Amino acid sequence: MATKVFMEALSPTMEEGRLVKWLKNEGDAVKSGEALAEVETDKAIMELVARGDGILRKRLINEGDTAPVGTLAGVIATADENIDSLVAGAGTAPAGGAPAPAQVVATQQETAGASSVPRRPEESQGEASTPPQQKVADVPPAPPARAAAPSAPAPTPAPAAQGEVRSSPLARRLASERGLDLHSVQGSGPNGRIIKRDIEAAAAAGAAAPRAAASAAPSAPVIPREGDFHDEPLSQIRKTIAKRLGESIGPIPTFYLTAEFDLTRVMEMRKAMAELGDQFKVSVNDVLLKATAVALSQHPEVNAHWLGDKIRYHNRVHLGMAVATDEGLIVPVIWDADRKRMSDISREAKELAKRARERKLKPDEFTGSTFSVSNLGMFGIDQFTAIINPPEAGILAIGTSEEKLVVVDGEPVVRNRVRVTMSCDHRIIDGAVGAKFLQTLRRLIENPLMLVF
Amino acid sequence: MPVITYRDALGAAIREEMQRDDRVFLMGEEVAVYQGAYKVSKGFLQEFGEMRVVDTPITELGFAGVGVGAAMVGLRPVIEFMTWNFALLALDQVVNAAAKMLYMSGGQYKIPIVFRGPNGAALQLSAQHSQAWESWLAHIPGLKVIAPGTPYDAKGLLKSAIRDDNPVCFLEGEMLYNTKGEVPDEEYLIPLGKADLKRQGEHCSIITHGKMVLVAMQAADQLAKEGINIDVVDLRTIRPMDVEAIGESVRKTNRAVVLEEGWEICGVGAQVVDYIQRDCFDYLDAPVIRVHQADTPMPYAKGLERAAKPDLPKAIAAVRKVMYLD
Numbered sequence: 001m002a003t004k005v006f007m008e009a010l011s012p013t014m015e016e017g018r019l020v021k022w023l024k025n026e027g028d029a030v031k032s033g034e035a036l037a038e039v040e041t042d043k044a045i046m047e048l049v050a051r052g053d054g055i056l057r058k059r060l061i062n063e064g065d066t067a068p069v070g071t072l073a074g075v076i077a078t079a080d081e082n083i084d085s086l087v088a089g090a091g092t093a094p095a096g097g098a099p100a101p102a103q104v105v106a107t108q109q110e111t112a113g114a115s116s117v118p119r120r121p122e123e124s125q126g127e128a129s130t131p132p133q134q135k136v137a138d139v140p141p142a143p144p145a146r147a148a149a150p151s152a153p154a155p156t157p158a159p160a161a162q163g164e165v166r167s168s169p170l171a172r173r174l175a176s177e178r179g180l181d182l183h184s185v186q187g188s189g190p191n192g193r194i195i196k197r198d199i200e201a202a203a204a205a206g207a208a209a210p211r212a213a214a215s216a217a218p219s220a221p222v223i224p225r226e227g228d229f230h231d232e233p234l235s236q237i238r239k240t241i242a243k244r245l246g247e248s249i250g251p252i253p254t255f256y257l258t259a260e261f262d263l264t265r266v267m268e269m270r271k272a273m274a275e276l277g278d279q280f281k282v283s284v285n286d287v288l289l290k291a292t293a294v295a296l297s298q299h300p301e302v303n304a305h306w307l308g309d310k311i312r313y314h315n316r317v318h319l320g321m322a323v324a325t326d327e328g329l330i331v332p333v334i335w336d337a338d339r340k341r342m343s344d345i346s347r348e349a350k351e352l353a354k355r356a357r358e359r360k361l362k363p364d365e366f367t368g369s370t371f372s373v374s375n376l377g378m379f380g381i382d383q384f385t386a387i388i389n390p391p392e393a394g395i396l397a398i399g400t401s402e403e404k405l406v407v408v409d410g411e412p413v414v415r416n417r418v419r420v421t422m423s424c425d426h427r428i429i430d431g432a433v434g435a436k437f438l439q440t441l442r443r444l445i446e447n448p449l450m451l452v453f
Numbered sequence: 454m455p456v457i458t459y460r461d462a463l464g465a466a467i468r469e470e471m472q473r474d475d476r477v478f479l480m481g482e483e484v485a486v487y488q489g490a491y492k493v494s495k496g497f498l499q500e501f502g503e504m505r506v507v508d509t510p511i512t513e514l515g516f517a518g519v520g521v522g523a524a525m526v527g528l529r530p531v532i533e534f535m536t537w538n539f540a541l542l543a544l545d546q547v548v549n550a551a552a553k554m555l556y557m558s559g560g561q562y563k564i565p566i567v568f569r570g571p572n573g574a575a576l577q578l579s580a581q582h583s584q585a586w587e588s589w590l591a592h593i594p595g596l597k598v599i600a601p602g603t604p605y606d607a608k609g610l611l612k613s614a615i616r617d618d619n620p621v622c623f624l625e626g627e628m629l630y631n632t633k634g635e636v637p638d639e640e641y642l643i644p645l646g647k648a649d650l651k652r653q654g655e656h657c658s659i660i661t662h663g664k665m666v667l668v669a670m671q672a673a674d675q676l677a678k679e680g681i682n683i684d685v686v687d688l689r690t691i692r693p694m695d696v697e698a699i700g701e702s703v704r705k706t707n708r709a710v711v712l713e714e715g716w717e718i719c720g721v722g723a724q725v726v727d728y729i730q731r732d733c734f735d736y737l738d739a740p741v742i743r744v745h746q747a748d749t750p751m752p753y754a755k756g757l758e759r760a761a762k763p764d765l766p767k768a769i770a771a772v773r774k775v776m777y778l779d
């Protein structure tokens with residue numbers, strides 16, 4: 001039995017992928033789980049792995065080419081198995097149908113027209129790169145545009161897989177009952193169809209958080225265990241607050257709390273540590289991350305997710321840290337940050353930032369955060385407001401740390417200070433709750449010895 | 454419980470009804486002296502005499518019409534066709550007379566008649582004598598269509614068919630006549646229009662009728678060894694069809710294979726799939742797959758005939774497909 005290799009949705013929001021590099025040649029033996037190719041998603045460069053054992057008989061997407069999720073990328077089969085019909089199904093063959101195991105789909109394609117032109121005029125860089133059309137019936141018959149494309153690129157039908165989720169009716173119903181976003185679920189059926197077992201797997205994996213597209217839903221590795229959180233149904237007052245304030249300011253009624261912390265002792269501590277040796281050097285940001293994580297562990301009411309009909313209070317602290325990359329913002333996650341030593345946080349933060357810039361983060365490294373921190377201090381920003389990473393309750397925006405003239409005990413003195421602004425989702429956090437959290441954070445930052453307590 | 458053949462179950466049903474009601478009589482080719490082409494009416498002539506067990510000439514349209522006339526004047530004929538393939542000649546009486554009479558007479562004439570005989574393919578009877586007609590008959594408002602797969606169902610349903618005041622087409626199977634099953638001595642009736650859940654399972658429904666019930670049961674046995682549990686829904690009555698039973702099963706399993714002996718286009722399975730998509734849309738985890746005869750006249754050559762018929766491997770492959778196992 002041959003195994004088809006599809007362009008898979010390697011990130012929850014991925015709709016197409018660029019095949020960066022094949023890691024296996026045609027004729028190579030491959031095992032299930034082994035990496036076949038590197039694929040650039042909308043977020044990172046990921047590995048496309050084999051879903052079956054055998055010989056990689058055919059590679060159907062050229063290196064450098066982009067193909068929609070669900071496109072047949074290759075065929076794994078035994079050495080002597082006849083794979084002509086499978087390969088003919090790819091865009092390489094003129095009249096072929098798509099990878100269409102289901103009779104129904106095949107029939108659709110036959111009906112759609114037995115024209116002998118490849119059906120993806122918009123992707124016509126070469127034979128092998130012409131991915132099979134997933135849903136031919138939906139695409140209006142196009143002229144033989146392979147030749148015409150360069151001169152007349154205009155009327156290109158949208159790639160069928162764009163933004164489209166294939167799912168069984170049952171899967172759709174189950175997803176809606178469980179508040180799952182189908183975009184966050186990977187389909188294991190034909191053509192990536194999401195079926196019941198995928199919903200069950202996703203639900204088990206805790207993909208339940210309806211996250212905004214930009215924040216990437218948690219993928220399989222994020223497995224909340226029993227006791228990691230507790231859900232609380234919304235009280236009437238929370239419901240009303242959510243409704244009224246949502247009407248006022250948008251889907252996430254946000255308010256902002258700004259505080260200025262004194263960093264004198266943080267600086268003293270850093271200096272003292274640095275004197276012990278290079279391995280003890282930590283940045284101000286590392287201290288702030290650690291302090292935020294510890295404060296969150298003491299304020300579970302802030303370490304929470306908005307799930308629409310309930311609030312999920314997390315017992316573990318997974319701290320997201322916004323990282324600017326050339327491609328844009330991404331938020332890698334330091335897991336259990338409150339329980340990690342400062343040295344671990346320092347090392348992990350550096351490593352995650354580096355991998356983020358190289359676009360090498362795996363999905364479980366940028367999903368699952370319970371609260372996030374954004375730091376623009378290095379750009380000399382005094383203070384700013386960050387936008388909440390839904391469904392989190394808040395985000396902490398950290399400005400630059402600098403020497404300032406402040407009044408202490410009636411005397412003007414020069415002190416190192418930092419301004420933080422917390423954006424709070426008012427549906428979860430009220431002003432006083434956020435303020436108390438900042439109070440704790442201030443205590444920790446202004447008395448950093450407490451962080452080792 | 455006694456184990457008897459499908460053939461004897463049918464014979465017992467007609468005999469009991471003839472004993473019970475002297476308006477019931479049997480008519481057809483070779484039913485009396487020869488005791489039935491498939492020996493369903495063994496001993497009937499001796500027991501009931503030639504007024505109630507009537508041999509006819511080879512004139513399907515003629516004796517079907519005599520039957521309709523007899524029903525109009527109050528008798529309850531059981532018309533045996535040597536095979537439903539021959540009944541094509543009688544279809545004008547079945548479709549235009551029997552099925553329409555109640556309607557066109559403004560309710561004045563009930564037609565309590567049973568047309569019965571073997572349906573579908575046996576072995577190497579070639580293209581003209583291997584056809585399954587249930588979708589043709591079930592298409593007609595005014596007809597009831599029954600296709601039992603077991604001796605128990607055959608007896609209980611035939612007795613109900615004979616007692617029904619409407620024309621009933623009763624489809625047996627040449628390959629079924631010798632199959633055996635438990636049939637109680639005491640009298641029982643099976644209501645028309647009720648499916649039977651022949652086997653319970655949670656993974657996939659096979660919806661079928663007639664001879665293919667046996668194939669479905671074998672498929673279920675075999676798949677059970679892989680841990681796949683099949684709901685086998687035996688429709689038993691094609692028209693009126695038990696939509697609730699289909700829906701209940703498919704809503705439970707989320708997957709269905711529809712198995713029938715006849716051809717694909719406009720077949721019984723097409724109707725079943727229509728009910729499923731209407732009633733169970735939000736419960737489906739996979740497209741419904743149909744298993745049926747190849748879209749060709751039945752070949753005479755043994756190998757080709759085997760290839761054309763729906764069978765166990767095809768049924769199992771279909772289940773595996775809707776289960777996303779292949």
